[in-house]
Amino acid sequence: MGIPLAIFYFVYLGFVVVFLFFTFFNVYHLVRFGFLSLGNLGVISFYLLVSAMILSSSWYYLSQIDWSQIIPITLQVMPTI
Amino acid sequence: MSKAHIPNRKKDEKIILLLRRHPFVIAIKIGFWLVVAIMPLALYLIMSPAVDELLNHQIFQPLLIMFISIYYLYVWLFIFQSFVDYYLDIWIVTSHRIINIEQKGLFFRTVSEQNLYRVQDVTSELKGFFSTMFDYGTVYIQTAGEEVRFIFRQVPHPYQVAEKIGKIVEESKRFNKMMESEDKITIN
Numbered sequence: 093m094g095i096p097l098a099i100f101y102f103v104y105l106g107f108v109v110v111f112l113f114f115t116f117f118n119v120y121h122l123v124r125f126g127f128l129s130l131g132n133l134g135v136i137s138f139y140l141l142v143s144a145m146i147l148s149s150s151w152y153y154l155s156q157i158d159w160s161q162i163i164p165i166t167l168q169v170m171p172t173i
Numbered sequence: 174m175s176k177a178h179i180p181n182r183k184k185d186e187k188i189i190l191l192l193r194r195h196p197f198v199i200a201i202k203i204g205f206w207l208v209v210a211i212m213p214l215a216l217y218l219i220m221s222p223a224v225d226e227l228l229n230h231q232i233f234q235p236l237l238i239m240f241i242s243i244y245y246l247y248v249w250l251f252i253f254q255s256f257v258d259y260y261l262d263i264w265i266v267t268s269h270r271i272i273n274i275e276q277k278g279l280f281f282r283t284v285s286e287q288n289l290y291r292v293q294d295v296t297s298e299l300k301g302f303f304s305t306m307f308d309y310g311t312v313y314i315q316t317a318g319e320e321v322r323f324i325f326r327q328v329p330h331p332y333q334v335a336e337k338i339g340k341i342v343e344e345s346k347r348f349n350k351m352m353e354s355e356d357k358i359t360i361n
Contacts, residue, residue: 095210097235098231100235100239101235102220102225103239104239104242104243105188107241107243107246107247108246111246111247111250114250114254114279115250115253117279117280118254118279119278120360121257121258121261121276121282122261125261125274125276125282126260126261132260135256135260139249139253140250143246145247146242146245146246146249146313147242147246149242150238150239150242153238154235154238154239154242157234157235157238159235161231161232163232
């Protein structure tokens with residue numbers, strides 16, 4: 093008996109969706125109400141670039157994981173630290 | 174600044190002042206989030222053997238990767254949110270009006286304006302250590318309109334701004350009086 097690891101993956105995806113939602117509206121506000129100056133466009137591009145880097149590097153590591161694993165509910169799951 | 178971004182712009186309207194908060198204010202916010210971003214790295218340096226063990230663990234490795242990913246995504250989002258707040262809060266003084274544009278959260282934006290000749294009093298306030306050091310503060314504009322008080326928050330050089338607005342208001346009142354007396358002459 094245990095918790096499927098995939099549950100945490102879906103929770104993670106939920107956080108990513110919220111992140112994308114806020115990102116969309118922040119960028120929308122900057123484009124709609126901000127001023128289309130080179131500085132503003134630069135900030136938006138830089139933000140999107142760094143966000144894409146964080147997401148793609150996370151994806152790189154997470155894609156190698158076997159999500160069918162089950163986390164056993166025993167005390168022995170904790171490694172000795 | 175693009176002309177399109179001044180609401181209901183009149184033909185002969187000129188921008189005299191366009192103010193945002195002092196850059197120090199946004200620097201403090203971004204600085205805070207950068208410290209938050211560095212904290213896990215500092216923690217890793219202190220507890221690297223334990224973290225290494227977790228990273229090699231079959232179950233804890235994915236959990237840790239997901240946590241780090243979410244942590245940095247949201248720190249980055251909060252930094253961007255701070256910038257958006259800073260960038261979209263604007264106070265504009267034109268040759269005719271004072272415009273107050275404030276972004277209060279993701280779905281709350283207020284735009285208020287008042288004619289210059291309706292301004293009754295302009296006060297500047299500089300309070301606190303950093304405010305005095307970096308010369309930024311608050312300018313209060315008392316008006317006779319519905320929005321009785323316009324507040325320019327944490328703007329650079331508040332004293333000079335208040336002085337400039339005072340002069341523009343005087344000019345605007347004189348011009349408005351002149352126009353009114355001209356209208357009376359025409360009617361008579």
